Amino acid sequence: MKKKQLLLIMCTLFASVACSAQSDEDKPYVTKNFTSASLKELTVETSGGSISVTGGQSGGFKVEMYVRPNNNWNGKKELSKEEVEDRLEDYDILIGTEGDRVVATAKRKNNVKWNNDKNVSIGFKVFTPRNVATNLKTSGGSIKIASLTGEQNFTTSGGSLKIDDLDGMIQGRTSGGSINVTNCRNDINLHTSGGSIKAEALKGKIELKTSGGSIELNSLDGEIEAHTSGGSVRGDNIRGALNAGTSGGSVRLANVSGSLKANTSAGSIEVELKSLGKYVELSSSAGSVRVTMPLDKGVDLNLKGNRVSIPLKNFDGEAEKDFVRGKMNGGGVPVTLSASSGSVYVNQ
Template structure:
């Protein structure tokens, strides 16, 4: 409907009273409320700003839009200049059936002078049970207190999610990721930043191509992988699969089945309780493990040197290899250091 669409001509009427406050971070440039109780989905796209969505409303949806000039030369940009730049954009804020749509995009990417660009951000408040589809090419994404399917992508910003429940999938090409208090199915990937995940449960997949990973208080099936950083894990329950091509792995307070590997670092693991298996391997460092030895274990330990004190053991025990059954056998324990040593409870 016409009344649900925001036209650029309407911006000019609001410019005088809004721009100064927006620059100082006090007020949004524009606000629109949707009161329909049937709304259950949100789609937001912007080319140069951030997106924030919080599920803190009992009903209805509020969309706030923020506008900031890309001030390349450091000089103050006038209200008239911002008004002229807005004419280069198509802005849509409307309802489509049960979905709220907020889109800011350039009319002509090819002929755009980027020194005259704008950063157009959206902050949206929704009920908790809401589905989102979010995309920005140059800003960060923040999501909080939502239940449902969440899909979000940024080409150059960070991702921060808190209190999400459901099917959660996020991607960033150049920023860090921080996730807390999320559950069910969590799939987060970055091509160039670090990942921090705390207090989560469910099926959790965390991938980075160029940063470190920090995990704390996770319960479920956890997959964490990085191509260029170290991994730290504290308080993991369930199952952990951790791998890195260029760093060390440090794990403590484990009560889980664990598979961990690195090509260029050492591995340290401290178990409070063993899960169904342990498999740790490194190509160029040592493996050091503290774990209970009072249960039935099937040991396969390899390294330049293997150091472990054993009782009630049946099998092979050499300087560089220990293989056999402890306490009658049971949980498979495989520790391998191609060019380092293996230490158990040492």
């Protein structure tokens, strides 16, 4: 059985760890340090505040807990120490260790009814070594996570995700905010149900999905999935294999090198391909498809739309106003372009 060292931080004990009432939201209400070299994991959970985790620190873990106004504390901008302690009696707060894991949690007690006049937002900032795995969860705030190596899992029901400099298995979810991710590597899986996604300088296996916003991709390299049900897809400087789609906007991609599949149900597609990969598949149900691409290599063409326009050289096949099927330069990479309600333009 794992040795447990769980430290329950009760309101009556806060004075022993240098707590004070907060007149400045950047001042932690309580701070705890954990220096054991055996600590390799972090669990943080709060029901009403934000979470920030920053790795790359020397000297172990530092956990800071913040108590901030929620609904302006019934008209008051700040509370006295006694008033804060009174409100914290409605919560179970835990800051401690369990085996090789640091734990920081703040949960409303099950028998306490919701009271806007006494409600507070409890957030955590944690500073850790680089090689730390995390499990983070909040139902009412944002999550910021940076400078870590390992498996990272984080979820919020009501805030945004800001992610930077992670290396490993990365899985993040938000039901009500945007995602901003930069400088990450390895296996990246990020979903939001209610916001946009901005991704830059990522490398590896990448999956980005949103049900309610646009997607912006810059300097990505790897096996990439990017899909939205409610916005546009924009991208620049992408290498590898990209599968992008939207049900509610256009697709605009520049400086793409590699395999490409993209589709839209409610807009047009414009793509600049610098070099071809294994395939090109582009389709639009409600707009045109316009592509700039190298035509000096062997390709198998399957193009169709209300009108199809492409400069044909060394071509063997059929070419009509609304379709082109055949081989250029002896055939090779399959190129399939389709516009159900628009035209197809290649190098035009």
